Amino acid sequence: MLIEHLSIIGVGLIGGSLARALRQAKLVGRVTGCNRNEETLKQAMDLNVIDDYSMDVAEAVRYADVVVVGTPLSTSVSLLPKIAEAMSNRTILTDVGSAKGSIVDAARNILGKRINQFVPGHPIAGTEQSGVGASFAELFVKHRVILTPLPENNDAAIRLITEMWQAVGADVINLEVKHHDDVLAATSHLPHMLAYALVDCLAGMEEREEVFKYAAGGFADFTRIASSSPEMWHDICLSNQASLLESVKLFSEHLQTLQNAIEQKDSVAILKIFQRAKQARDKFAHKKLV
Amino acid sequence: MLIEHLSIIGVGLIGGSLARALRQAKLVGRVTGCNRNEETLKQAMDLNVIDDYSMDVAEAVRYADVVVVGTPLSTSVSLLPKIAEAMSNRTILTDVGSAKGSIVDAARNILGKRINQFVPGHPIAGTEQSGVGASFAELFVKHRVILTPLPENNDAAIRLITEMWQAVGADVINLEVKHHDDVLAATSHLPHMLAYALVDCLAGMEEREEVFKYAAGGFADFTRIASSSPEMWHDICLSNQASLLESVKLFSEHLQTLQNAIEQKDSVAILKIFQRAKQARDKFAHKKLV
Numbered sequence: 001m002l003i004e005h006l007s008i009i010g011v012g013l014i015g016g017s018l019a020r021a022l023r024q025a026k027l028v029g030r031v032t033g034c035n036r037n038e039e040t041l042k043q044a045m046d047l048n049v050i051d052d053y054s055m056d057v058a059e060a061v062r063y064a065d066v067v068v069v070g071t072p073l074s075t076s077v078s079l080l081p082k083i084a085e086a087m088s089n090r091t092i093l094t095d096v097g098s099a100k101g102s103i104v105d106a107a108r109n110i111l112g113k114r115i116n117q118f119v120p121g122h123p124i125a126g127t128e129q130s131g132v133g134a135s136f137a138e139l140f141v142k143h144r145v146i147l148t149p150l151p152e153n154n155d156a157a158i159r160l161i162t163e164m165w166q167a168v169g170a171d172v173i174n175l176e177v178k179h180h181d182d183v184l185a186a187t188s189h190l191p192h193m194l195a196y197a198l199v200d201c202l203a204g205m206e207e208r209e210e211v212f213k214y215a216a217g218g219f220a221d222f223t224r225i226a227s228s229s230p231e232m233w234h235d236i237c238l239s240n241q242a243s244l245l246e247s248v249k250l251f252s253e254h255l256q257t258l259q260n261a262i263e264q265k266d267s268v269a270i271l272k273i274f275q276r277a278k279q280a281r282d283k284f285a286h287k288k289l290v
Numbered sequence: 291m292l293i294e295h296l297s298i299i300g301v302g303l304i305g306g307s308l309a310r311a312l313r314q315a316k317l318v319g320r321v322t323g324c325n326r327n328e329e330t331l332k333q334a335m336d337l338n339v340i341d342d343y344s345m346d347v348a349e350a351v352r353y354a355d356v357v358v359v360g361t362p363l364s365t366s367v368s369l370l371p372k373i374a375e376a377m378s379n380r381t382i383l384t385d386v387g388s389a390k391g392s393i394v395d396a397a398r399n400i401l402g403k404r405i406n407q408f409v410p411g412h413p414i415a416g417t418e419q420s421g422v423g424a425s426f427a428e429l430f431v432k433h434r435v436i437l438t439p440l441p442e443n444n445d446a447a448i449r450l451i452t453e454m455w456q457a458v459g460a461d462v463i464n465l466e467v468k469h470h471d472d473v474l475a476a477t478s479h480l481p482h483m484l485a486y487a488l489v490d491c492l493a494g495m496e497e498r499e500e501v502f503k504y505a506a507g508g509f510a511d512f513t514r515i516a517s518s519s520p521e522m523w524h525d526i527c528l529s530n531q532a533s534l535l536e537s538v539k540l541f542s543e544h545l546q547t548l549q550n551a552i553e554q555k556d557s558v559a560i561l562k563i564f565q566r567a568k569q570a571r572d573k574f575a576h577k578k579l580v
Contacts, residue, residue, distance in 0.1 A: 124504065144504060186492055187505040191512045193548060194484055196567040201544040202476055203570035212574045214414065214434060215477040218515035222481045225508035226571040230564030237552050237560060248549050254491040258483060259538050262527050270527060274520035277486040280493035281516040284502045
């Protein structure tokens with residue numbers, strides 16, 4: 001048994017899928033769920049995702065060997081004091097937040113010396129769906145999970161969280177906290193901002209009905225991420241504010257360059273941008289087969 | 291037989307797929323191909339997409355009942371004089387360009403009184419692939435084809451082109467030229483600019499290798515359209531310059547608003563934008579089942 005007693009705080013798409021996968025692999029003894037919404041916990045019981053539950057965070061983590069915090073980032077930060085108070089000295093704590101700097105800072109303040117028990121994580125998986133009803137055991141198969149281990153973590157703690165994610169099919173890699181936040185700002189947080197801003201822009205147009213009616217081929221793909229959870233993305237924006245704003249600024253400069261080239265009918269400049277982008281995208285696609 | 295003799299100028303993804311579909315439906319007698327690259331024409335012969343070919347535009351259109359111009363927009367405009375000279379008084383001319391204003395203006399100048407023979411069209415179909423090798427008969431099934439008929443067109447001409455697209459499975463709708471260009475600028479041309487600018491931006495980053503390596507879930511979908519043909523999109527940008535620049539400007543204002551909200555940690559404003567966008571996207575997705 002990899003984990004005797006697992007506690008999932010926030011039984012949603014990620015937490016629910018992780019519990020399903022570990023149970024399916026028979027790598028977990030008991031799974032306790034915790035959520036602010038009892039209906040969700042009852043649903044998780046019905047779906048056989050958890051064994052039992054508590055609405056009280058302290059109670060849910062008290063006897064856990066591993067605690068996975070799967071709530072949106074701002075909730076995770078606000079729950080840390082209660083978790084810190086209730087968790088034992090041998091509990092390993094991890095999370096699944098899309099930005100790491102802010103929660104690591106908060107954890108250092110709240111956990112103090114016990115920061116060594118927190119191994120921050122970020123599974124790069126998910127759909128635009130959310131909730132335990134959308135969870136499934138295969139969510140992490142062949143997906144990357146980035147851990148941002150802290151200097152204080154001991155090897156055994158890092159190894160346990162690494163093995164947990166590998167056991168559900170993920171490819172686990174380690175990145176330094178700030179580096180994680182910069183890279184994710186560029187590849188995930190920025191694209192989400194662009195998709196949200198685009199759809200909001202179109203929805204505000206006079207021709208909004210027609211705009212969506214005649215939306216062309218790539219549009220559905222391009223805007224799919226604008227269907228993601230507003231609350232979750234609000235938290236990510238504020239948690240990764242500095243890196244994200246830097247990415248938005250860099251992008252805006254590139255868009256301005258393209259805009260100028262179109263304004264000036266500068267064919268050479270336009271083609272150069274498009275060709276460079278296509279080449280980079282095709283190289284990426286070739287690697288990932290997407 | 292709907293069309294006795296069809297001539298396809300530019301035997302690529304769109305022209306090739308149209309020919310395949312019409313032949314499969316036994317609605318066309320003879321298909322003549324024309325392309326600047328003879329290898330493409332030989333490939334189209336091998337693939338049984340066309341019956342015969344000529345590298346000479348005048349020769350290719352001389353005896354055609356319907357001429358479909360499937361070349362990139364700037365090429366289409368540059369071929370119009372030759373087409374005008376060679377086509378008979380009963381030939382119906384149509385095109386597949388993604389912007390309509392510029393080619394309609396050019397056609398009015400070049401065709402003169404015979405502008406009534408030109409029924410402009412735009413099939414909203416395609417993949418990021420191009421070339422006759424990627425063509426397939428089902429490309430237009432359940433896709434929209436927008437026609438922008440001109441006041442000079444007679445009903446029979448519009449009806450023939452409408453029936454041609456309907457016969458290959460498309461849903462044909464009519465829009466006024468300027469309206470088409472505004473709507474497509476917003477829903478297709480702008481998203482392509484954003485995808486190209488984003489990928490070019492990331493490709494220029496110091497961490498480019500890692501950026502693409504750790505690219506998250508939605509990234510592949512979001513940037514797929516940046517793999518589209520640079521030459522084609524160069525032409526579209528310049529052909530629909532005014533509408534596109536207006537769209538880019540409007541988008542930039544929306545992005546700036548979001549950027550300000552993140553800068554000021556204005557949770558209400560951030561959530562409002564994300565919720566409004568998600569609602570619009572979900573409504574669109576519900577209609578289109580994507």
